[in-house]
Amino acid sequence: MTEDVVLAGQRFANRVFAAAGCAGTGRELPAQANLAGLGAVITRSITPEARAGLAAPRIAETPSGLINALGLPGPGIEGFLADELPWLVDHGAAVIVSIAAEQAADYARLAQRLRQVEGVIAVEINLSNPVTESGRLPAAMDAGLAGGIVHAVRRNTAAGTPVFAKLSGDTTDIVSVARACVGAGADGVSLINAVRGMGIDAATGKPALGAWTGGLSGPAIKPIALRAVWEVHAALPDLPIIASGGVRTGTDAAEMMMAGASAVSVGTALLSDPTAGIRVREELAGIAARREGGLQGLLGCAHQEVTA
Amino acid sequence: MSQAGQWTATVMARRDTGDYAVVTLSAGTDTSTARPGQFVSVKVAGPDSALLLRRAMWIGEATASGREGGTIEVVADLREPGGAWLAAQPQSARVDVIGPLGRPFSLPRDPTTCLLIGFETATAALVKLAEDLVSRGCRVRFLLLGQNVAYGALTARRFSSEIMDSSGRITSPRDATLSQLDDSVEVVYSAGTTEQLQPVGQILMGKGVAHQAAVETPLVCGSRTCTLCALPVRGRDGVTRMVRACTEGPVFQGDFVRWDDLGTVPGDCLGASEEIR
Numbered sequence: 241m242t243e244d245v246v247l248a249g250q251r252f253a254n255r256v257f258a259a260a261g262c263a264g265t266g267r268e269l270p271a272q273a274n275l276a277g278l279g280a281v282i283t284r285s286i287t288p289e290a291r292a293g294l295a296a297p298r299i300a301e302t303p304s305g306l307i308n309a310l311g312l313p314g315p316g317i318e319g320f321l322a323d324e325l326p327w328l329v330d331h332g333a334a335v336i337v338s339i340a341a342e343q344a345a346d347y348a349r350l351a352q353r354l355r356q357v358e359g360v361i362a363v364e365i366n367l368s369n370p371v372t373e374s375g376r377l378p379a380a381m382d383a384g385l386a387g388g389i390v391h392a393v394r395r396n397t398a399a400g401t402p403v404f405a406k407l408s409g410d411t412t413d414i415v416s417v418a419r420a421c422v423g424a425g426a427d428g429v430s431l432i433n434a435v436r437g438m439g440i441d442a443a444t445g446k447p448a449l450g451a452w453t454g455g456l457s458g459p460a461i462k463p464i465a466l467r468a469v470w471e472v473h474a475a476l477p478d479l480p481i482i483a484s485g486g487v488r489t490g491t492d493a494a495e496m497m498m499a500g501a502s503a504v505s506v507g508t509a510l511l512s513d514p515t516a517g518i519r520v521r522e523e524l525a526g527i528a529a530r531r532e533g534g535l536q537g538l539l540g541c542a543h544q545e546v547t548a
Numbered sequence: 549m550s551q552a553g554q555w556t557a558t559v560m561a562r563r564d565t566g567d568y569a570v571v572t573l574s575a576g577t578d579t580s581t582a583r584p585g586q587f588v589s590v591k592v593a594g595p596d597s598a599l600l601l602r603r604a605m606w607i608g609e610a611t612a613s614g615r616e617g618g619t620i621e622v623v624a625d626l627r628e629p630g631g632a633w634l635a636a637q638p639q640s641a642r643v644d645v646i647g648p649l650g651r652p653f654s655l656p657r658d659p660t661t662c663l664l665i666g667f668e669t670a671t672a673a674l675v676k677l678a679e680d681l682v683s684r685g686c687r688v689r690f691l692l693l694g695q696n697v698a699y700g701a702l703t704a705r706r707f708s709s710e711i712m713d714s715s716g717r718i719t720s721p722r723d724a725t726l727s728q729l730d731d732s733v734e735v736v737y738s739a740g741t742t743e744q745l746q747p748v749g750q751i752l753m754g755k756g757v758a759h760q761a762a763v764e765t766p767l768v769c770g771s772r773t774c775t776l777c778a779l780p781v782r783g784r785d786g787v788t789r790m791v792r793a794c795t796e797g798p799v800f801q802g803d804f805v806r807w808d809d810l811g812t813v814p815g816d817c818l819g820a821s822e823e824i825r
Contacts, residue, residue, distance in 0.1 A: 261773060262771060262773065263771055263773065264771040264772055264773025265773070268771060268772035268773065268795055269770075269771055269772075270552050270553060270554035270646050270770075271553075271554075272554045273554075273771075284773065289819065290818055290819035291819040291821065292789070292790045292813045292817045292818060292819035292820045292821075293775055293778060293790055293813065293819075294813065295811060295812050295813050296776075296778065296779070296811050297776070298774070298775055298776050298778065299601070299767070299769075299774055299776040301598075301599060301600060301601055301767070303598045304598045304600075305598075305600065306600050306601065308774070310774070310775055313775050313778065313790060313819070316819070450811070458600050459598075459600075488595070489595070508600055509600075510770070510771055511600065511601060511602075511769035511770055511771055511773075511774055512591055512599075512600050512601060512602055512769070512770055513591055513644065513770055514554065514646070514770045514771055515554065
């Protein structure tokens with residue numbers, strides 16, 4: 241059975257990706273993580289300048305999830321291009337670069353800079369970062385703002401390089417945001433980013449995170465991700481969707497595909513087990529092999545069940 | 549940096565001491581290269597567990613031979629769900645382990661007098677260190693702070709008669725450190741959480757004594773990407789950066805850690821911004 245897939249004109253070796261940031265820069269992972277065996281590695285969100293990130297604590301465990309408020313720490317685009325991208329490419333990873341900025345013009349600048357480098361097969365726009373145009377709300381919460389940023393990135397990205405917009409499960413109407421992104425030139429969407437949440441440390445009586453609130457990820461948000469994939473696929477059935485949110489088994493990945501995802505990202509599960517991506521890929525292939533239609537047959541099949 | 553190994557370890561034995569258990573695991577292929585101050589990360593609980601981060605555990609005693617080709621001892625905190633899970637695993641249970649991880653302690657070139665300060669279960673980080681120091685002809689003095697230092701104390705008694713064990717007493721780390729510092733001490737090695745090490749780091753800053761601090765961060769990710777363990781450290785270029793204890797550490801030169809600014813992102817740190825949120 242073939243595992244490869246073409247999304248928005250770009251061929252991927254298989255449909256299981258590492259979600260943004262969760263494989264790190266790659267070089268810290270054990271060799272068993274085998275990034276080259278994944279369909280793609282989506283980098284942590286790369287920003288225009290170096291960022292120190294937020295004060296500790298940055299991550300806390302909650303029942304069936306993690307909450308994090310990292311503040312997009314990283315070396316900035318130039319540091320990434322000098323130290324991190326070459327390592328990933330040399331080790332056989334198919335690299336999708338996630339980008340984040342505080343205004344549309346900076347997103348455009350990042351896209352322009354990436355246009356000049358080898359080894360970037362697609363761009364993912366992180367729209368969950370607060371932007372100045374909205375008074376510090378995430379652009380993913382507003383169809384107009386999201387569309388504006390997608391437009392800026394698309395027009396500065398090479399025609400053959402797909403652009404995916406990563407949307408938020410927090411928004412009231414994710415379909416309208418997805419439509420706006422597609423109208424602005426997005427070739428696909430990634431659903432979903434971490435959901436806003438918080439924790440309280442009962443022992444200290446203080447918020448569990450240094451930034452008070454943060455993003456909830458892991459199995460706790462899988463039903464929210466499934467709902468988002470379901471709704472967007474129902475409205476835009478031809479739109480490539482990369483699903484993420486609590487995927488840690490092949491069954492989770494199959495469910496995302498049944499809801500309408502073309503590919504699936506493993507995120508939080510990689511933090512506890514760097515080999516989880518490869519395992520999910522193998523399990524998903526096993527599930528598809530036992531079904532008529534293989535992997536492609538999984539795509540959106542849950543919709544057929546309810547409309548038949 | 550070489551990539552760490554990941555292996556499925558077998559639980560060989562467990563013994564309880566106070567609030568923690570010492571768990572013996574079969575060693576991985578790379579564990580024989582482990583150096584003092586390095587640690588392993590352990591995946592706790594099964595595939596459906598709600599515990600989604602790994603646990604960092606110091607490598608204590610290590611043997612190069614045995615039924616399954618060597619063992620390592622790790623210290624599991626029974627007061628914490630991940631540590632309690634590991635301690636509850638029966639003999640022969642399989643556990644996912646990554647390591648050895650992190651930058652180790654540096655050893656002095658010439659024989660000298662060293663003060664080893666260990667807090668609570670982090671005293672495990674000093675076990676192999678003491679052995680290596682003594683084998684190099686160093687004189688080793690111990691200061692063990694906290695209620696759960698019995699594992700470190702066992703080692704201390706093998707390598708030194710100069711032991712100050714504070715268990716059972718309330719002791720100020722600052723005063724205890726000062727009481728053990730005399731002109732003969734040239735190097736201080738310390739191990740503990742940032743909160744525990746802060747007064748030690750502050751008191752030693754600028755004292756002219758070399759200080760190497762091993763920072764304990766109980767929760768870690770397997771990708772070493774989450775920056776959960778980031779702390780402000782000044783570089784040789786004078787620039788402060790938020791660096792990861794799991795990768796750039798866990799051992800730092802004490803004079804470079806911004807002890808007064810732990811828990812914050814100092815305004816002069818590279819990439820610091822009030823806008824980041």
